[in-house]
Amino acid sequence: MDTTIGRLQEIEPAALRYSTGPNWRRTPPIDDRASYEDVRRYVSAAFQQAGKRSEEHVASLKRIFSGSNTEAHFIIWEPPVTLAESKGKKATPDKRSLSESAITVTAMFYVALLAELQQRGYPVDVVELSNEPDGDWNIRIPPARYVKLVAETRRQAALHGVKLPRIAGPGVGRIASLGAYLADPQIAKALVRDIDHISVHAWDDRTNLDTLKEARNARQKLDRLGYQKPILVSELALTFLNPTDRDRGVGANLRAADAVSNQPAYAAKTLALTLGLAAAGYGPLMYWELNDQQWGKASYGLYSQRGDQRPILDAWRELSRLVRQTGRVDVVPLESNTIFGLTREGRMTAIVAVNPSPKPVGLLLSQDLRGYAASASDRPHRKLAECSGGASGTRVIDPNGIAIIEVR
Template sequence: MPNRRKPYLALLLCLSLDAYADPKPQVPEVRETIAIDTRQISHEFLGFGTQIWTTEFTPKGQQALTDLAIDYVRLSASPGLNTPDDPVPVDSSPEEMDRYISRQFAKNPTLLPKTKATFDFLDNRQIQTVMLIWTAPKVWQPKDNQLLPQYLDDYARVWGSTLNYLDSHGIRPALIELINEPEGHWGTYIPPDEYNTLVKLVRKEIDRRGFTQIGIVGPGVGGQAGKQWLSPLDNEARHAIQTWSTHIYESKQSTAAQTLSPFIAATHNMQPPKPVYVTEYSTKNTVFDDFATRANNDPAVAGLVKASYSDPYAVEVFQNTLALINGGANALFYWELGDHSWGINKDWGMIDRQGNPKPVYFALKTLYPRIPDHASVIQPQWQTHAITLSALKAQGKLIVAVANNTRAKVTATLKLSPPPPPGKLGYVSFEGGAATQKNTAQSGQNRQIEIKLNPQSTLTLDIPY
């Protein structure tokens, strides 16, 4: 009998060969000249952080924090408040709320030991913790997940009792974020005026409990919503907040820099001045210069085809990091350290569920450990076309980080003022899923520096200065 599969197999072979052919026209090389005046300082950059989950914080996750020189970690403070069989007490005494919180931790006997072990690991390495309670009890937000105002004081007592319980077991965070994204009806929505009230209530409650050294970071809204939640804060609430916080995700609608800008502008109108922590950042894009992936929270597909497993995603996250530093952020928390086994948002991590590094981990490893804490960010007065560039100064060196997330090769001449002294340049790049030396940097005439970047790659330079 004739083999009826041969034409089908031939078609498959042709399709396979076509898949490896690049249908895109060759992109001409881009040349840029960038003037960097290192005397113009914008702000101080304090360090990098990430989100972790104590129940899935493994030795490989610990090693990743060490390798990345992480300075801050954000993690959950709460055992969970949606307990219909044991409702959260209302108009209670602090002692009654204490007993409730203790019962909830007791229902999950592994939670406290894992939280304690995680906190001790972080504390021993001088990694600051930001703890948060994700949502208020569902029964307190019966319509569109909006927290009813009569429960604001109860929620403040929840915070006081939660910190009291954790502190009794040797866990005292540096900062707390009162609620996750109060602008969102997907969790707990708290209108701006009521958030103003909540900040003051929590500050009074935790001060009364003896936690005056624990700072409040807030409001933790998306950057575009920042002004609405900042402007209603009265003088007492402004002084009650130690650090401003926001969440930034690039999307098809706006870049990371565009999303952060309104929030930074709003903080400039607030007194006293405070640092700005971006307590979540990444990208929600799934198509990178026609390279298509699937969303990290897409439940219909397996991990390997999702965005966070791709090299272009890693380069875009690197680029967003630079854009947020340039835009005024004092600390950045990548969302998130590791993939986890529950929920729909489980594939955003730098490492997978087995602890294996993903491309974004290798990209950020070429950047995070190379920027010293408390580095001075150079005012980004330059204009670039194909690349994003940040420059920071600290400890006798200038760190210049560059991302090229285009299909073009880029050659750029860096003109530093004042010129750097003679010395050997150190550099490392990310390309093709790993740290490499494929991109180059070399000193040229008049002590200018010429750098070359391949498409979809990054470069981080250490310049003696």
């Protein structure tokens, strides 16, 4: 845990997502007709059973968030199985879907869980009530049922005097899936009204979709609904760099030495996607994930399971540092998908040039900008070499390279 805390302190993320408690799918079924007091005791008993592990987790989280400006985002992967759901099925069904009759007890569970976390001192600024409700790997929640669930959660919290953190949702697995939650005007209005932060996961490339195209489409739809806040991306990573990566078995969803996340191109393309999403009105953007999990099979982590740094780490850490130094920044595209400006209160603070190609590219700074650009250091991902034979002020960015130019 000390190693993880040190890594997080180096990155200083704007937001950090975590979960805690038991695997609720594997706890005893909960009665659909239970009272709030029954549900509150059910949740409390589960944490009491965890004993010292829960106390240690709270202490570690306090060390992470204390004295930092990092927001604590809590994810509830899924609620417990209900008695009605378990009848005639095995105790932990693999494919779940929230029924209409389970909305009230599920909302009670959410409120009881958040009350328990508050009582135990867990830091929670934002909560996602369900993980990827557009799929059934946790629990599928159709759009109409989802907005009812959010409204009922707010009603139960008011009824029982529980102060809720800000709610983010629906946290769909692909940005493209957000369209189903915005298709019906009444559902869309309820979503925008009752959710504090519209949230998505940017896994569109896993289904061969153009993530940035889907992001811009979703942004336009929300703009028309009057939702002007940034769209939260609570899971962000690339799985494939090329269409053939899936068949070759080198996607970042697999743990292999030749996985794409171990290649320099992964860093450049991931950063280009991140900045493109920010420029399209998305943020904060939370990278998936800090470390490869021991129990997992994927290679998305900034650090491998052995602790090796992946190519994306240095650039991600440097970009996070710049954002932290200047406070709230906006990202503007200066050249489509390759050159971005970081601005604060209308003033340029940095230029990020990304070369997601296997060939070097030249970058020509304007006469005005040359005088304001701070000298680039020789650290990886920031080096700008003189371009031999190029015009004065031209720099070359290495293949799959990233250049961050701070502006004085």
